[in-house]
Each structure stands twice: as C-alpha cells, then as structure tokens.
C-alpha cells in the first residue's frame with residue numbers, strides 16, 4: 001500500500017511518518033496486539049476511510065495511536081489502554097502544535113475503539129477505526145491471531161474454537177460502516193468455513 005494513494009499533502013505525510021516512528025517504540029515485541037496489528041488497522045482505515053469520505057489524516061493518526069498503551073495494559077501498568085492511549089495521543093499531538101479540534105477528533109476515536117467497553121464512537125472516523133480493529137480479528141488473520149493468542153496463554157484448540165463462537169463470529173454484525181460490512185462478509189465466510197473444517201478433523205473425519 002502506498003500512503004500517497006490516499007494522502008497527498010506533504011505536511012500530513014510527514015506528520016503521519018513522525019507519529020508512526022513515535023508509536024513503534026512503544027512495542028518491544030510483536031504478538032496478537034503488536035505493531036503489525038497497528039499497521040494492518042492503519043491500512044484498513046485508509047481504505048475504508050477513502051470509500052466513506054472520512055478525514056484521512058485524523059484516521060491515520062488515530063489508527064497509529066489506537067493501541068499505543070496496549071503494552072502498558074498488558075504489563076499491568078494501566079487499567080484501560082483506550083483511555084491511556086487517548087491521553088498519550090493528546091500529549092504527543094499537542095507537543096507538535098496540532099490543532100486542538102483535530103487532537104480531540106483523534107482522541108475520541110481512540111477512546112471509543114474498544115467494542116467491549118468505553119464510549120460509543122460518535123464520529124465517522126471513530127466508527128471506521130472501531131470497524132478496522134474488529135476486521136483484523138476476522139478472516140485468515142483473525143484465525144492466525146486467535147491461535148497466536150492461545151499460544152501466548154496456553155489455551156487449547158477446543159477453547160480457541162469456543163472463542164470464535166463467543167466473540168469472533170459476532171463481530172460481523174457489529175460493523176458501523178457499509179464498506180466494513182462488505183469486507184467483513186468475505187472474512188466471516190472464510191472463518192466459518194475454517195471452523196467447520198477443523199471441527200470435522202477434530203471429530204475424526206479423514
């Protein structure tokens with residue numbers, strides 16, 4: 001993906017590059033919520049945002065910063081990475097003299113990106129970030145991430161499959177934007193196919 005296909009203003013591109021570098025240092029190691037997840041969410045946000053006519057600069061910054069505090073939550077240093085992430089984002093963007101109105105737009109999207117808790121996304125950009133984050137949990141990448149998470153936490157294959165039923169298969173119905181719903185459809189279908197097949201193999205079908 002080329003950033004210039006989405007954003008042409010050189011100042012905007014520079015700001016996004018700077019933010020990317022800043023965020024990268026928060027992630028010492030990868031994993032289910034590592035920097036590669038951030039990059040995939042960033043890509044999805046730009047694609048969806050272009051289709052939906054969103055503010056791509058706000059979306060790019062919000063997606064890069066959305067999980068910045070995730071490592072702090074994982075190590076027990078903060079309680080909620082969305083709240084802390086919004087705080088870090090405000091501080092960072094203000095230090096660069098970014099306009100206050102846009103700082104708040106980025107911060108709101110970060111605060112509202114968790115579908116399980118926090119405020120409802122109120123802006124188009126916040127809705128798209130939430131959708132992109134959920135999309136990264138469905139489809140082939142979703143399958144990979146579930147089992148990666150299971151590996152990290154010593155969870156069995158059977159328990160991982162329960163997680164699909166309890167959470168992953170519900171995500172398709174939680175999309176806010178039409179573009180994300182379209183992407184979710186294909187990813188969901190693949191996930192269902194995968195589960196049906198693995199269940200057959202577990203049950204002893206050759």
Ligand SMILES: [Fe+2]
Pocket residue numbers: 066067070081113114
């Ligand atoms: Fe998150």
Ligand SMILES: [Fe+2]
Pocket residue numbers: 037041066067133
């Ligand atoms: Fe995320």
